[in-house]
Amino acid sequence: MRKEFLRMDGEDMKKVTIGVLGTFDTKGEEYRYLIGKIRSLGADVLTIDASTRDRAAEKADYGCRELARYGEAEYEKLITGTRAESMAIVMTGAGRLIRELVEKKRIQGLLSIGGSGGTTIAASVMRTLPIGFPKVIATTQACSDKMPGFIGGKDFIVINSVADVQGTNSIISKVYDQAAGAVVGAAMAAEPFTGPHPPRIALSMYGITTPCVVRAAKYLERKGYEPVIFHANGAGGKAMKTLIAEGMFQGVLDITTAEVAAHVLDAESSTAGEDRLDAAVLAGIPQVLSVGGMDLVGIRVSELETKYKGYKPYCHNDKPDMIRTKPEDGLKIGKFMCGRLNNSYAPCAVYLPIRSLSALDEKGGFSCDDEARRLLYEAISLNAGPAVEIVEMDCDINAPEFAEAMAERLCRMLEIRDRKE
Numbered sequence: 001m002r003k004e005f006l007r008m009d010g011e012d013m014k015k016v017t018i019g020v021l022g023t024f025d026t027k028g029e030e031y032r033y034l035i036g037k038i039r040s041l042g043a044d045v046l047t048i049d050a051s052t053r054d055r056a057a058e059k060a061d062y063g064c065r066e067l068a069r070y071g072e073a074e075y076e077k078l079i080t081g082t083r084a085e086s087m088a089i090v091m092t093g094a095g096r097l098i099r100e101l102v103e104k105k106r107i108q109g110l111l112s113i114g115g116s117g118g119t120t121i122a123a124s125v126m127r128t129l130p131i132g133f134p135k136v137i138a139t140t141q142a143c144s145d146k147m148p149g150f151i152g153g154k155d156f157i158v159i160n161s162v163a164d165v166q167g168t169n170s171i172i173s174k175v176y177d178q179a180a181g182a183v184v185g186a187a188m189a190a191e192p193f194t195g196p197h198p199p200r201i202a203l204s205m206y207g208i209t210t211p212c213v214v215r216a217a218k219y220l221e222r223k224g225y226e227p228v229i230f231h232a233n234g235a236g237g238k239a240m241k242t243l244i245a246e247g248m249f250q251g252v253l254d255i256t257t258a259e260v261a262a263h264v265l266d267a268e269s270s271t272a273g274e275d276r277l278d279a280a281v282l283a284g285i286p287q288v289l290s291v292g293g294m295d296l297v298g299i300r301v302s303e304l305e306t307k308y309k310g311y312k313p314y315c316h317n318d319k320p321d322m323i324r325t326k327p328e329d330g331l332k333i334g335k336f337m338c339g340r341l342n343n344s345y346a347p348c349a350v351y352l353p354i355r356s357l358s359a360l361d362e363k364g365g366f367s368c369d370d371e372a373r374r375l376l377y378e379a380i381s382l383n384a385g386p387a388v389e390i391v392e393m394d395c396d397i398n399a400p401e402f403a404e405a406m407a408e409r410l411c412r413m414l415e416i417r418d419r420k421e
Contacts, residue, residue, distance in 0.1 A: 261293075
């Protein structure tokens with residue numbers, strides 16, 4: 001029996017429509033199965049063929065000729081260019097088309113399946129869609145090192161295809177079923193950002209800075225703000241900077257900047273990129289920062305005796321997957337940090353807790369190193385320009401007074417800005 005899935009949208013009742021994006025010329029059988037499954041769940045389907053040639057057996061609602069036009073290119077360019085050039089046109093066109101479909105509320109979810117090429121196309125589109133809009137991808141790349149790069153800072157639902165995305169055998173078909181159910185269910189559950197909400201503040205946190213961040217968040221709540229906390233493990237920083245760039249936040253309380261140290265030490269597993277500190281600067285919103293977690297950087301266990309030989313290891317979980325930064329690292333980290341923040345045109349302050357960078361850097365702790373901390377602070381103080389206010393406090397980073405001082409300073413920045421506007 002066919003199930004009708006309906007959702008309420010204002011005063012109108014309408015059925016959920018799922019956008020299905022993929023290379024229909026090479027995955028025709030697979031997409032036919034997937035589309036049939038979605039329809040059996042009661043949802044409508046709108047198809048977008050991201051093939052680089054117009055040769056799919058079944059025509060999609062939008063084919064590669066339409067995508068070429070959306071990508072501001074002629075179809076001839078699509079078929080005569082290199083693979084990289086053709087994919088770039090398709091990705092650009094698909095991104096513009098699907099954003100238009102989302103804005104016009106013609107689709108309420110997006111689904112794709114594929115290997116490396118299909119995932120590259122689908123992920124490039126999904127990264128441009130807003131947080132909260134359902135995006136599901138079943139891919140052979142789910143467990144590869146490439147997946148964090150595909151996701152960026154967005155809220156994908158990623159399903160491991162287990163087998164190759166080829167055909168409709170008894171194993172892969174179960175994966176397709178899950179993908180169809182996931183996107184239809186997510187589309188049914190999703191609600192758009194509507195109505196008034198408190199101004200949002202982005203915060204960054206590690207387990208070893210949790211007391212500070214939690215106390216600061218409670219202070220912000222009392223002042224009428226909505227704190228949104230990100231895990232400063234690389235992925236969290238990417239998500240935070242993405243949402244800041246999308247205008248989701250009015251201010252940033254960047255207490256845990258361990259990802260900056262990770263970038264300087266080239267720790268690929270825990271960095272959020274060279275531009276980790278740029279989002280608030282470019283958005284022109286007030287920010288208060290600290291140096292939380294800069295004593296420890298997450299690494300791959302396999303790199304301990306090679307890339308990071310000579311560093312003091314720490315087992316955050318069950319393996320030595322972190323290292324204590326060295327005193328000389330602090331000089332580089334402080335200089336790099338100020339090099340990004342000196343471009344600020346909105347209020348910017350850096351708070352330095354004299355006694356520790358984290359719970360483990362407190363007196364007697366695993367990573368306690370007064371000299372390393374001193375050199376880091378010296379580098380920050382010497383390299384900070386007029387746009388960056390430096391505030392030193394003689395306490396641990398997790399001291400209640402430190403958390404509230406930073407939160408209170410950010411609130412004052414926001415109040416002054418609001419009065420001016």
